[in-house]
Amino acid sequence: xxxxxxxxxxxxxxxxxAVLVLTRRLPLRLRGALVLxxxxxxxxxxxxxxxxxxxxxxxxxxxxxxxxxxEGGYASSSECRACHTRQFxxxxxxxxxxxxxxxxxxxxxxxxxxxLALDGERTTLSRERGRYLVDMPRPAWWxxxxxxxxxxRPVELVTGSHHYQVYWISSGNSTVLAQLPFxxxxxxxxxxxxxSVFIAPPEELGDEYGRWNSSCIRCxxxxxxxxLDRGPPEIARSTVSExxxxxxxxxxxxxxxxxxxxNPLRRYAAHLGIAEETGMANPGKLSNERASxxxxxxxxxxxxxxxxxxxxxxxxxxxxxxxxxxxxxxIHEEGSAxxxxxxxWPDGMVRVTGREYHGVRASPCFAGGNFGCLxxxxxxxxxxxxxxxxxxxxxxxxxxxQRNGRCLQCHQPLRExxxxxxxxxxxxxxxxxxxxNCHMPHTAYGLxxxxxxxxxxxxxxxxxxxxxxxxxxxxxxxxQTLDWTARHLTDWYGKRRPALDRDQTExxxxxxxxxxxxxxxxxLAAFSMGWAPAxxxxxxxxxxxxxxxxxxxxYEVLGLVAYRxxxxxxxGKTLSSxxxxxxxxxxxxxxxxxxxxxxxxxxxxxxxxxxGGKVDEAEVQRLRAARDNRAMILME
Amino acid sequence: xxxxxPRVVRRHFLFGWGLLASFLALGLVLEMLHGLKIQWYxxxxxxxxxxxxxxxxxxxxxxxxxxxxxxxxxxxxxxRSRRLNLVSGLLIGGSLALPSGFLLGGIIxxxxxxxxxxxxxxxxxxxxxxxVPMAVYDFMRRE
Numbered sequence: 001x002x003x004x005x006x007x008x009x010x011x012x013x014x015x016x017x018a019v020l021v022l023t024r025r026l027p028l029r030l031r032g033a034l035v036l037x038x039x040x041x042x043x044x045x046x047x048x049x050x051x052x053x054x055x056x057x058x059x060x061x062x063x064x065x066x067x068x069x070x071e072g073g074y075a076s077s078s079e080c081r082a083c084h085t086r087q088f089x090x091x092x093x094x095x096x097x098x099x100x101x102x103x104x105x106x107x108x109x110x111x112x113x114x115x116l117a118l119d120g121e122r123t124t125l126s127r128e129r130g131r132y133l134v135d136m137p138r139p140a141w142w143x144x145x146x147x148x149x150x151x152x153r154p155v156e157l158v159t160g161s162h163h164y165q166v167y168w169i170s171s172g173n174s175t176v177l178a179q180l181p182f183x184x185x186x187x188x189x190x191x192x193x194x195x196s197v198f199i200a201p202p203e204e205l206g207d208e209y210g211r212w213n214s215s216c217i218r219c220x221x222x223x224x225x226x227x228l229d230r231g232p233p234e235i236a237r238s239t240v241s242e243x244x245x246x247x248x249x250x251x252x253x254x255x256x257x258x259x260x261x262x263n264p265l266r267r268y269a270a271h272l273g274i275a276e277e278t279g280m281a282n283p284g285k286l287s288n289e290r291a292s293x294x295x296x297x298x299x300x301x302x303x304x305x306x307x308x309x310x311x312x313x314x315x316x317x318x319x320x321x322x323x324x325x326x327x328x329x330x331i332h333e334e335g336s337a338x339x340x341x342x343x344x345w346p347d348g349m350v351r352v353t354g355r356e357y358h359g360v361r362a363s364p365c366f367a368g369g370n371f372g373c374l375x376x377x378x379x380x381x382x383x384x385x386x387x388x389x390x391x392x393x394x395x396x397x398x399x400x401x402q403r404n405g406r407c408l409q410c411h412q413p414l415r416e417x418x419x420x421x422x423x424x425x426x427x428x429x430x431x432x433x434x435x436x437n438c439h440m441p442h443t444a445y446g447l448x449x450x451x452x453x454x455x456x457x458x459x460x461x462x463x464x465x466x467x468x469x470x471x472x473x474x475x476x477x478x479x480q481t482l483d484w485t486a487r488h489l490t491d492w493y494g495k496r497r498p499a500l501d502r503d504q505t506e507x508x509x510x511x512x513x514x515x516x517x518x519x520x521x522x523x524l525a526a527f528s529m530g531w532a533p534a535x536x537x538x539x540x541x542x543x544x545x546x547x548x549x550x551x552x553x554x555y556e557v558l559g560l561v562a563y564r565x566x567x568x569x570x571x572g573k574t575l576s577s578x579x580x581x582x583x584x585x586x587x588x589x590x591x592x593x594x595x596x597x598x599x600x601x602x603x604x605x606x607x608x609x610x611x612g613g614k615v616d617e618a619e620v621q622r623l624r625a626a627r628d629n630r631a632m633i634l635m636e
Numbered sequence: 637x638x639x640x641x642p643r644v645v646r647r648h649f650l651f652g653w654g655l656l657a658s659f660l661a662l663g664l665v666l667e668m669l670h671g672l673k674i675q676w677y678x679x680x681x682x683x684x685x686x687x688x689x690x691x692x693x694x695x696x697x698x699x700x701x702x703x704x705x706x707x708x709x710x711x712x713x714x715x716r717s718r719r720l721n722l723v724s725g726l727l728i729g730g731s732l733a734l735p736s737g738f739l740l741g742g743i744i745x746x747x748x749x750x751x752x753x754x755x756x757x758x759x760x761x762x763x764x765x766x767x768v769p770m771a772v773y774d775f776m777r778r779e
Binding site (some may be wrong): 082083084085088090092250264271 | 679680681682683684746748749
């Protein structure tokens with residue numbers, strides 16, 4: 001009970017005591033007034049406790065989850081909605097909004113009637129009076145006393161709604177959250193163990209105790225304030241201005257602006273262009289560099305500078321949209337000598353999703369100053385965009401009526417079909433004449449799929465091979481060798497032709513990566529086999545048995561990537577997501593059944609297809625024996 | 637008992653029923669916009685328009701009924717105030733301006749703000765707020 005409540009309670013008790021002590025001496029009316037006064041104070045006290053804000057409860061140590069409370073000049077999106085209805089609508093439809101939510105009927109996608117097994121232990125999920133509950137084996141982080149080997153915890157926050165949904169449960173220690181060891185796959189509508197969705201050695205994936213308060217809060221909420229005391233014991237009293245990535249993440253704190261704009265004369269003056277709307281950052285009006293910094297808050301690899309660290313730990317970041325991000329954050333250099341292999345290819349190009357700023361910054365287009373994130377992306381769907389919100393929100397890309405419109409904003413000469421054909425050596429209507437397929441290939445990995453590199457480059461077998469990265473040509477021509485690609489690039493564009501070994505000359509580049517590559521390379525190869533342009537170019541049947549090899553991979557997520565690829569094949573459409581939980585032999589049987597529906601592939605050394613349309617298992621085993629098996633963690 | 641000027645009674649009957657019919661018809665239009673899921677009316681970006689037109693429909697219908705009730709009252713209780721024409725004019729002007737402001741103000745909206753026609757609504761409100769006490773006073777002072 002805080003001071004205010006204590007004073008109220010004391011006053012009420014004093015009044016009641018006075019009535020009892022002086023009961024015979026006081027006139028009836030005065031006694032009545034005193035009793036009524038005491039009752040009114042008690043009522044106020046009750047209301048005060050009942051209507052206690054989350055923040056009050058947090059300060060009193062009564063809540064065990066981070067609390068939403070706008071402060072520090074933040075107002076929350078509900079204030080913005082009153083005037084910026086169109087922008088609010090598109091933001092509301094976006095996956096930014098739903099990045100972090102409190103659990104509710106509308107926010108929870110997962111099946112909370114499930115009973116899940118992992119390593120011989122069972123986790124049971126349930127709903128009770130609007131709460132989402134987890135009954136699970138007692139984890140290592142549980143420090144409170146309790147009987148038996150199990151704990152029951154409520155879900156307090158939900159992360160994601162696009163690809164995965166992750167659930168955070170209260171840990172019993174202040175507002176520190178811990179992650180449920182299962183993840184809901186939105187597309188497949190099923191639970192899988194957390195270790196099955198990340199490229200990391202299963203034994204190295206921790207239990208993610210405290211991760212939300214120290215890490216996720218940075219980008220999955222608006223103006224997150226970790227309020228962390230590293231202890232020991234570690235204590236958190238984390239608050240955010242708003243759960244999810246809301247208006248003020250990109251436009252800055254809005255309380256002053258909202259307050260000023262409550263005046264209708266000021267609003268109409270702004271509508272009529274007589275007065276400027278002030279007090280907010282508009283990334284669309286910032287320089288490309290500063291606008292890209294707004295995105296880079298989250299879409300780059302960065303951390304607080306030494307000077308910023310203590311402020312961050314207590315009160316969050318000082319960066320506000322429009323500022324120079326580098327003043328308060330240390331942003332990793334993408335071209336540094338020893339790039340972190342969890343984020344970068346050896347040559348410094350980013351290899352994970354969600355960190356696109358580095359690719360943009362390293363692109364030649366960015367150096368000119370006329371290019372940034374907003375050159376291609378529209379964070380609010382423009383009124384003239386004919387697509388539905390549902391279509392727009394997937395990548396939040398600008399709409400152009402013309403194919404390659406994003407690049408043609410600057411590269412005007414390629415607007416003509418003849419020029420495009422001469423440049424690409426592909427028919428103008430083909431996928432090979434789409435700028436992004438050659439210059440932004442799928443060489444980044446995350447969320448169970450490959451994503452386009454945001455570093456705009458030219459295909460170059462020598463450079464890509466040196467970095468261990470698949471080249472753009474062989475991500476589409478998955479049945480062709482590196483030698484084939486190098487020959488064409490030399491003939492067409494005068495590219496340097498690297499020295500290649502026998503396998504690189506004889507076997508399809510995708511198969512070398514799928515069977516020999518590291519876990520990240522294997523995932524990219526499996527994804528590319530399911531990619532529609534690749535299947536159209538290289539055919540389907542021969543790839544199915546190769547994909548089967550991904551299912552017994554030590555990295556379980558390879559099974560998910562391969563399943564998603566397989567589902568794109570005409571023969572794989574019959575496979576349901578139950579496939580993911582089948583034992584290996586049953587998966588093999590299901591794929592072999594699907595194979596019977598596909599046309600028998602012709603023998604082809606390049607595709608490692610032997611006589612009778614069967615995979616050349618001896619060759620596959622030879623390649624697998626030379627596989628890059630070093631432990632790998634990709635920090636998607 | 638002297639009758640109220642029948643021209644005033646007739647004026648309010650005609651105006652009241654006319655207003656009622658018009659804004660009931662608007663209600664049908666709004667239902668149709670719901671039925672056909674017209675995003676120009678229903679989407680989150682257009683919630684200002686939806687609110688204004690809902691207000692126009694509700695106010696128009698209620699003010700139409702008010703005018704009919706006023707006409708019935710004048711017919712049943714003779715009012716021979718010198719202000720009768722003034723009250724009648726204020727009531728009709730207010731009943732027309734208030735819902736029209738909502739309706740016209742919602743056709744084109746600027747973010748969360750209606751267009752300049754919305755100024756009709758407070759003007760109509762002032763006319764009605766002026767007319768109603770005078771009408772009540774006149775009924776109380778009737779012969």
